[in-house]
Amino acid sequence: MSKKIIALIGFLVLTSGIGFSQDAKTILTLNDCIEIALNNNLDLKRSKLNAESSTVNYKQSRANILPNLNANYDLGLNDGRSIDPFTNDIINQQLTFSNAGLNLNATIFNGFRILNTIKQNRFNLQASEMEIEETKQNLVLEVSLRYIQILNSRDAWEISKSRLETTKKQLERLRVRYNEEIGNPAEYTDMQGQYTNDQVGIINAENSFNLAVSELLRLLNLDTHSEKTFESIFGLVSSEKYPFSADLVYNNALENLATFKSKQLRIDAANSGIKVARSNYFPEVSVFSRLNTNYSSLAKTFTETGTVTNETGDFVNIANQEYPVMRNESVFESHKIGYEDQFNNNLSSVIGVSVRVPLFNGFRAKNQVSLQKIALEDTKVELENTKLLFKQSIEQAYNNMEAAYERYQVLLDQVIAFEESFRINEVRFNNGVSNIVEYLTSKNNLDSAKLNLNQTKYEYLLRIKILDYYRGI
Secondary structure, eight states, X not given: OOHHHHHHHHHHHHHHHHHHHHHHHTEEOHHHHHHHHHHHOHHHHHHHHHHHHHHHHHHHHHHTTSOEEEEEEEEEEEOSEEEOTTTOOEEESOEEEEEEEEEEEEEEESTTHHHHHHHHXXXXXXXXXXHHHHHHHHHHHHHHHHHHHHHHXXXXXXXXXXXXXXXXXXXXXXXXXXXXXXXXXHHHHHHHHHHHHHHHHHHHHHHHHHHHHHHHHHHHTOOTTSOOEEOOOSSOSOSSOOOSOHHHHHHHHHHHOHHHHHHHHHHHHHHHHHHHHHGGGSOEEEEEEXXXXXXXXXXXXXXXXXXXXXXXXXXXXXTTEXXXXXXXXXXXXXXXXXXXXXXXXXXXXXXXEEEEOOOOSTTHHHHHHHHHHHXXXXXXHXXXXXXXXXHHHHHHHHHHHHHHHHHHHHHHHHHHHHHHHHHHHHHHHHTTSSXXXXXXXXXHHHHHHHHHHHHHXXXXXXXXXXXXXXXXX
């Protein structure tokens, strides 16, 4: 086999594989939708950003244990009356100055404020992480419900198409009889009306399906204009009743759902917040040290270069003869002190202990403690309210599940009965034994029963998914 043929076959295999993968990408399973939602959903991304903020706050509270070390440096030009930083003399000339310093401050004790703040922020961080899990759980549930709604709408759409196809066959048969002027012509026009009703039903079913798809794609943060197909879920309804009681579902929810865990962590954080507020009652002890130096452009050193004899302006009288008083004076030569030398020569250091004792601060500490206690009670009420809402929701979902299961079992028998009834009436109508009213009544009864059965099937599945969500599955 030539190389060209081998290359051509390889190319065809590759391109066919690519085409197949592209088609496969349009089919979304429930797991695909859940995975896409966990990667793309905007609400989940916001929860993660909140957790990142809590992480930064927690790291900062831990870093507050470390001492503060700061350096400062100033360089300026002063023109006019000022104080020479080298001699502390008042001068009235241009001066270039510079200051540098290094400050160290460390808290020794502040009523355990730092430690309790670390605990509070750690609880808040853990609560934020639990809230991410809560958002994920809610998102998985919502995606599952939307997906099931799509399957429900799609099945209803298919049933509507099947209804139209059945009506179309009868309409074609009656058109022939109508054109040949056989039988009652009203049967043909009545069937035309039924055909238009079925067409409207298809339009409504298709619209419901498209709306359900748009809602799901919104959760997935995908383009709503892209065409997607969805994989069916087999074994939707079990022949056996849901085996778990409402009380068991509620107890599992308390143990497994991140909602309750996050709210309990918020309570722990609020408890730590009270301890942080109480630290304002205690004195704060800290140690400090400073290292400073400066520079002045006027700073000079003087070196003696010799002596000179000068008159002092005084005189002495010797034998009525005045003689001037002379004095030997040293002669100095000035030299500016260098920048580096001044910084080394002017170094000074300070070390000490600082104690701040709160005596009266306008009841600020007391009121802050009261506010934190209120916040604690609020988080407790929030937890109890959440428990109450979940208990009510679980009981309602459980009752709806039981009713849907019982309706499904009844509707199964109803569909079987109406299928047999329609089969008989269709044979009778085709043979001219029964009229169109009996036929349409039988057909509409069967179609309604199928739609009700389909809706009840998915309603039961929805309730099961909700209860499984409460159980933490």
